[in-house]
Structures are given as C-alpha cells and as structure tokens.
Amino acid sequence: MKLILITPPTFFVEEDKIITALFEEGLDILHLRKPDSAPMYAERLLTLIPEQFHKRIVVHENFYLKDEYKLKGVHLNNRTPNLPHHYKGHVSRSCHSLEEVKEHKKNCDYVFLSPVFDSISKLNYHANYTPEEIWKAHKAGIIDKKVIALGGIDTDNIRQVKNYGFGGAAILGALWNKFDTCTDRDYTQLIEHFKKLKKLAD
Numbered sequence: 001m002k003l004i005l006i007t008p009p010t011f012f013v014e015e016d017k018i019i020t021a022l023f024e025e026g027l028d029i030l031h032l033r034k035p036d037s038a039p040m041y042a043e044r045l046l047t048l049i050p051e052q053f054h055k056r057i058v059v060h061e062n063f064y065l066k067d068e069y070k071l072k073g074v075h076l077n078n079r080t081p082n083l084p085h086h087y088k089g090h091v092s093r094s095c096h097s098l099e100e101v102k103e104h105k106k107n108c109d110y111v112f113l114s115p116v117f118d119s120i121s122k123l124n125y126h127a128n129y130t131p132e133e134i135w136k137a138h139k140a141g142i143i144d145k146k147v148i149a150l151g152g153i154d155t156d157n158i159r160q161v162k163n164y165g166f167g168g169a170a171i172l173g174a175l176w177n178k179f180d181t182c183t184d185r186d187y188t189q190l191i192e193h194f195k196k197l198k199k200l201a202d
Helices: 016-023 039-048 051-056 064-068 098-107 131-139 156-161 189-202
Strands: 002-006 029-032 057-060 073-076 091-097 110-113 149-150 166-169
Touching: 002 149, 002 189, 016 029, 016 039, 016 051, 016 189, 029 039, 029 051, 039 064, 051 057, 057 091, 091 098, 098 131, 156 166, 156 189, 166 189
Parallel strands: 002 029, 002 166, 029 057, 057 073, 073 091, 091 110, 110 149, 149 166
Antiparallel strands: none
C-alpha cells in the first residue's frame, strides 16, 4: 500500500532535511501543500531537496513548479479545481464524499478520500464515514487501489485502511505532530515513527 505524506501548511527550517531523510527511508510520494504562501518559498525548498526525489513530489497550487522542477504531478482541490491549459501528466484530487470519488476517480491517477478517521491535525474534524459505509463502498468498487485514505491515520489504524481496500494512506498529523517546527532540531523520533508506519503499510 502506498504511503503519501502531506507537508505542514507552513515552511520551517529543517523541512528539506526531514523530507530527504523520509524519501531515503522509502516514502512513496510527497504532497507539497503550502496554501497562501509565496511560490518563491516552495522553489527554495525544492532546490534543497535532491533532484532524484523530485519525481516523487506532487504540487498543490503553483502548478508551474511541476515542469520547472520535473515533479511527479499536480493535485486538484476546492481552491484549485481545474488543470492548467494543455496539461498532460499525473493528476490527483481531494474528495470529501463517495459521490465525488465516483465522479473524479476516472480522470485521476488517484484521489484522496477524507476524513476517513477523526483528524489528528484539525480540531473537531471528525470521520465522515462509518466502517459499514466504507466496506459497502469497497464492495461496490468505489473504494479501490485508486483511492487514498486521508484523515486521522496512524499506527493504530493504518492496517484497517489496508483491509478496507484503499490503495494507500496519506499522512499529515501522525508524523508532523512528532516534531515541533519552532523548537525542535532533532527529528529522529519523526523518522522512527515513519518507519513504523511504512512497515505497517507494506
């Protein structure tokens, strides 16, 4: 099962080192998501990440970065719902209902479905689906290898995601909560937690 990491919304000092270390430990795909930030900061971050990993990075907004840095692809959501004119390449999209999954899955390489569990990074952002609804959607062929679970995924439930038939899990709070971007410089705990998640996802 794929393991996808979404960046925290703000930039921080050790970010390029952590991302590089995670790729070296087997991170499949990174989603570079920095809403409301100037593109120059994303450019700077990308120049600090070794080029060999660029083909594993998907960009949210600032789609020009895809070609400029030879990235994997682009991600669509409510803020940026349309592809750039004449775009060809990898596309993913955020979905917040099973209806949206049905509508968009055919035009994407994969879609995110959220929140599958109660969010770790967003307060009072609760699971949108019961286990029964997810099983039913899997049996109906709505949830399959092209659907990535997002929301509240950690070591205690990542196996459940696999059993539900999702093609992967997208992680945010489970990992970034292991590191205080303002005060921490040692990211060993974050890397060790990633290794646990990766082992459970494989």
